[in-house]
Amino acid sequence: MQLTAFSAPGRFWRGNLHTHSTLSDGVLDPAEVCRRYKAEGYDFIALTDHMIGLYGYPIADTRPFRDAQFTTLLGAELHSGAMQNGELWHILAVGLPGDFAPANAPGFHPVADQESGPELAARAAEAGAFVAVAHPQWSGMTLADARSITAAHAVEIYNHGCATGCDRADGFQIADLLLSEGRELSLVATDDAHFSEPDHFGGWVMVKAEENAPETLLDALKAGAFYASTGPALHDVRVEEGTLHVACSAAVAVIVQGHGCAARAIHGASMTRAAMPLDRFAHSPWIRVTVIDRAGRRAWSNPLRGF
Structure with a gap:
């Protein structure tokens, strides 16, 4: 069994969402x-400005900046309603139609009679967008919110913005708990x-x-045909006869995580391949992989089920 990112046809394209x-x-x-993302070697970006009244509810028309080497996906960071902590929802929507109707969100604070965050996310998905729960740790999001x-x-x-600005970059606890509840979710790394x-x-x-x-990129995102990274490359993640096989760029650690405290790691120098038996994960409905390089940068696979 091989993760979709490595079994799907085509090649890898680097993008910021x-x-x-x-x-x-x-x-x-x-x-x-x-211009700057293209100059840095990115293949695509989604410009996701805050879709609130303070800024005129923008969806940036980035189509003029596409060319043979670089493309863009239309999108926005959507806001409406309050989370359990009383703060406004932040929902990332990539692949929105340019005429997507905004919520009633005049500013960065909830107001009465707003569409709820879940309602807004559902409307964006119905309009064709790839929808992600944005920066759960930064937002102070509860598991009930995420559910x-x-x-x-x-x-x-x-x-990355939450890492540099407030050291609250992480969304793994929320993601892992949802995965253990049976949610089919992928995992994205972004700049913000x-x-x-x-x-x-x-x-x-x-x-x-392809x-x-x-x-094509939007379809691949929805299919989970990608991995997330801050540096390392993943070349393959597959399970064969109860053993996980990982191929990657030079790494000092390859870690597999699953439900609860289930985890296993291999450490070494300049590792480009790793194989780990999955007996530790007999009761885990999912696994995912982290690869760490010598500089401490990481790459993360999407979850694998049914292994």
């Missing part, structure tokens, strides 16, 4: 954001770049697709 510009609270205009977003395709498990601090070029997805085209 969470980016801001001067259309909301970013520092750079959309053209310059796209309510039943339309989500993914959880943002690493947010505003360019007001070193919050860019730090977290990305590698999407497997061409670097918006519709």
